[in-house]
Amino acid sequence: MDDVAILESIRRQTVAVVPEIDPAEITPDxxxxxxxxxxxxxxxxxxxxxxxLAIEVPLSEFRQGAPVGELVELLRTHA
Amino acid sequence: xxxxxxxxxxxVCAIAxxxxxxxxxxxxxxxxxxxxxxxxPPAALLDEEVREALPVLPAGAPDALRxxxxxxxxxxxLPLRAAVGVAAEAWIGAGLHIAAVPGDRVGLVVAGSNLxxxxxxxxxxxxxxxxAHLPPRAALRLLDTDHVGTISQLLQIRGEGCTVxxxxxxxxxxxxxxxxxxxxxxxxxxxVVGALAxxxxxxxxxxxxxxxxxxxxxxxxxxxxxxxxxxxxxxACVVLESRRSARARGAEVLAELAGWDLRLAANSxxxxxxxxxxATMTRAMSRAGVSPGDxxxxxxxxxxxxxxxxxxxxxxxxxxxxxxxxxxxxxTKALTGHCLAAAGVVEAVATVVQMRGGFVHPNPGxxxxxxPGLRFAPATGGVRADIGVALSNGFGxxxxxxxxxxxxxx
Numbered sequence: 001m002d003d004v005a006i007l008e009s010i011r012r013q014t015v016a017v018v019p020e021i022d023p024a025e026i027t028p029d030x031x032x033x034x035x036x037x038x039x040x041x042x043x044x045x046x047x048x049x050x051x052x053l054a055i056e057v058p059l060s061e062f063r064q065g066a067p068v069g070e071l072v073e074l075l076r077t078h079a
Numbered sequence: 080x081x082x083x084x085x086x087x088x089x090x091v092c093a094i095a096x097x098x099x100x101x102x103x104x105x106x107x108x109x110x111x112x113x114x115x116x117x118x119x120p121p122a123a124l125l126d127e128e129v130r131e132a133l134p135v136l137p138a139g140a141p142d143a144l145r146x147x148x149x150x151x152x153x154x155x156x157l158p159l160r161a162a163v164g165v166a167a168e169a170w171i172g173a174g175l176h177i178a179a180v181p182g183d184r185v186g187l188v189v190a191g192s193n194l195x196x197x198x199x200x201x202x203x204x205x206x207x208x209x210x211a212h213l214p215p216r217a218a219l220r221l222l223d224t225d226h227v228g229t230i231s232q233l234l235q236i237r238g239e240g241c242t243v244x245x246x247x248x249x250x251x252x253x254x255x256x257x258x259x260x261x262x263x264x265x266x267x268x269x270x271v272v273g274a275l276a277x278x279x280x281x282x283x284x285x286x287x288x289x290x291x292x293x294x295x296x297x298x299x300x301x302x303x304x305x306x307x308x309x310x311x312x313x314x315a316c317v318v319l320e321s322r323r324s325a326r327a328r329g330a331e332v333l334a335e336l337a338g339w340d341l342r343l344a345a346n347s348x349x350x351x352x353x354x355x356x357x358a359t360m361t362r363a364m365s366r367a368g369v370s371p372g373d374x375x376x377x378x379x380x381x382x383x384x385x386x387x388x389x390x391x392x393x394x395x396x397x398x399x400x401x402x403x404x405x406x407x408x409x410x411t412k413a414l415t416g417h418c419l420a421a422a423g424v425v426e427a428v429a430t431v432v433q434m435r436g437g438f439v440h441p442n443p444g445x446x447x448x449x450x451p452g453l454r455f456a457p458a459t460g461g462v463r464a465d466i467g468v469a470l471s472n473g474f475g476x477x478x479x480x481x482x483x484x485x486x487x488x489x
Contacts (some may be wrong), residue, residue, distance in 0.1 A: 019153070043215035051212035059215070 001053065001079040006072045013048040017041050028069030046071065055079050081321035083336040084267075084488070088428045089165035089174025091275075092313030092415045093123035096135060097168055102432045104414065106461050108441035111426075112309040112416050114296045120287060121296055123311040124417030130157065130312075134164030137171050144176065144233070153231050156198040159226055161275040161314035162189065166230045169270065169316035175234075178328040182237035184265035189226040190253025191274035191420025192244030193282075200279040217224045226274055236265045242274075245341070246475025247382070249273070250315075250423020254483050255339045267324035273424025274316040283310070291349060291384055291476075299444040300381035300410040301388050301455065308382035311416020315424040317431075334431045337468075337486040338367025344478035351390035353425045355480045360398045360470060363482035369468050371402035376425070376439055376464060378430045378471040381410030382417050391472065392450035407439040407464055409456040414440065422482060423473035430485055434466040 011023040014032065032042045032070050057078045061067060063070065088098050093111030095101035104111075110122035129135070134152055136145050148167055152160045170176060175185075199221055206213040219225050227240045239260060245252035250273040257269040278286070286292040291307060298304025325332050340362035344355035364374070380391055396403050411429040412418075418425045433439055439456045448455055456462060466487060473481045 017153075020150075020151075040216050040219065047212055047214055053210075056211040 001076060003072050003076060006053065006075050007068070008009065009049045009052050010045070010068060010071060013045045014047065015050065017044050026068060029067055031065050031067050033065055049075065053079060080262045081323060083258045083266055083319055084322050084325050084332040085317055085334045085336060085431055086320045086325050086330045086332060087169035087175070087318030088316065088333065088431055089168030089172065090315040090425060090428045091125065091129065091133065091161055091165055092413055092418060092425060093125060093209050093311055096129045097137065098172065098428060098432065101428065102134055102450055103434055105429060105432060105440040106436070106438060108416060108443045108459065109415055110443050111311065111386035114124045118295055120292055120294055121309040123309060125312045133157070133160040134167065136164065136167045140167060140171055143177055147233050151233055152449055152463050155194065156220060157291060158194045158275040158314070159229060159279050162226045163230060163273050165235060165314045165316040166234065166270055166272050168458070169318045170234055173318040174328065174330050175268065177328065179269050180328070182235045184238055185236045186238040186257065186260045186269035187227055187231055187236045187240040187395070188236040188257045188269060189223070189254045189272045189274055190249040190424055191276060192223050192225045192242060192249065193419060194226070194274050194276060194420065195221045196279035198279040200281065226272065230270070232271065245479040245481065246477050247417070247419055247422055248473040248475035248479035248481040249420040250425065250427065250475035251332045251483055252341055252479065254317065254336065254423060254427060255341045258336050258339050261319050261321050264383070267321050269319045271317050271319060271427070273315045273418070273421030275312055275421055276419035278384025289349060293383065296463060297383065297412040299442060300383040301392065301442065301448050301450065302445045303447045303449045305383040305385055305388055305449065308412065308417040311412065311418040313415050313418035313425045314421050315428045317424055317427050321448060332488040334434055334462045335486040335488060336483060337364040338365070338369070338480070338484035340366065341481045344480060344486060346478035351387045351474055352480070353390035353394040355478065356391060356393040356423065356474060359480040360394065360472065360482045364470065367486065368486060372401045372405065373468045374399060374402065374406045374470050376433065376466045376469040377406050377408045378426045379408055379410045379468065380472040380474045382412055387474065388449060392453055396452050403452065406454060407456050407462070408453045409442050411440070412445055413445070423471070426471050426473070427483065430469045430471045434469055434485060434487055437463055437465060439464040
């Protein structure tokens, strides 16, 4: 699975959970927390991305405050 | 002890999307209970457009509150969206968005338990085979207390808060708890929210199998043709406030919550206990300092269950004695269906609305009362009535009996 597809999924699910966020602002260098997602929003987004991409990553592997680029990488290694 | 008043109300149910529409529907005696097209249990469900739009904040709601409500309830289960809507309606109706009360002087009681049955079974259906994809937010959404947390965040409530459960008497139990907080000075304002019970198929079937819910078309509460309750979707909120606080803010007092009582019948089953019901009503009236002759209106629990209707009618005749002919009796459940956990709060709003409007809503379909000894409001057309003192009952499985007494403001 390529990084672009994963980033697109993160954008879609982030906007589904927090519609106020402009998808163009969801870039690899930003963290979901920076973009205004609270802790439960972030957990919901990551889980929804896993659901969409049909992969499973233990939630303990996600680092709090990680930039979106790091999420993409982690998700790719489990794809 | 502080005098407890009502300064705001909010409601959503099968016959109305807000308190103003509720008054019109009550005056008409609009029946929200519809028979199921395939001959199954009748029910009073929310209008589909109303349901999808929840929470609907009233005109005049500040933009920030509107945005916060939207953000807090996005993709939330129906009970939470309904609760947020009625809480915001009552809050704004009470003027608390303008003449504020410090957050630590405001309490929040959510009446109802087991509110998430449908959400739980929906999630089970979808995620049982792939649990890793279960949205983490479910950990919050599956708690009844998510209602408390969410409404407290929306309205910045920092006083005492909890849920209160007493089966179908939950609404009245919530009112009693809230009234105590205000009467004792623990809070100046307390929101009491009756939460919408969104039954799962299993819970609905259990209520049918135990013989409480009507299996098919039946007559209305208190009629000879009654045969169980019709489920109603509804939520409501009452703002209780000390008279002193209401005066200090210049808030209009809609009614006084003058008396209350909540007691058990030492019984874990579904059967009503007329003696315990009578004791509860008597104590609530005694606390309010009113005698049977003062009671001009009774909002009965009256679900349509034959045993329950009979026990309540007999208890009312006993409690009111010779004054029984002077008090109008109706059952709001004939219109809204039985809103279960929320019923007591929905009916408290109905009582306050009728008291202020000077009318008693009809008992649609009540042609042949099973117990002719009460002064039932007519089947068609409400009646003008000067309601000085009103009694509202709520009884629940497991021996819960609750009564509250409202008095028109002086």
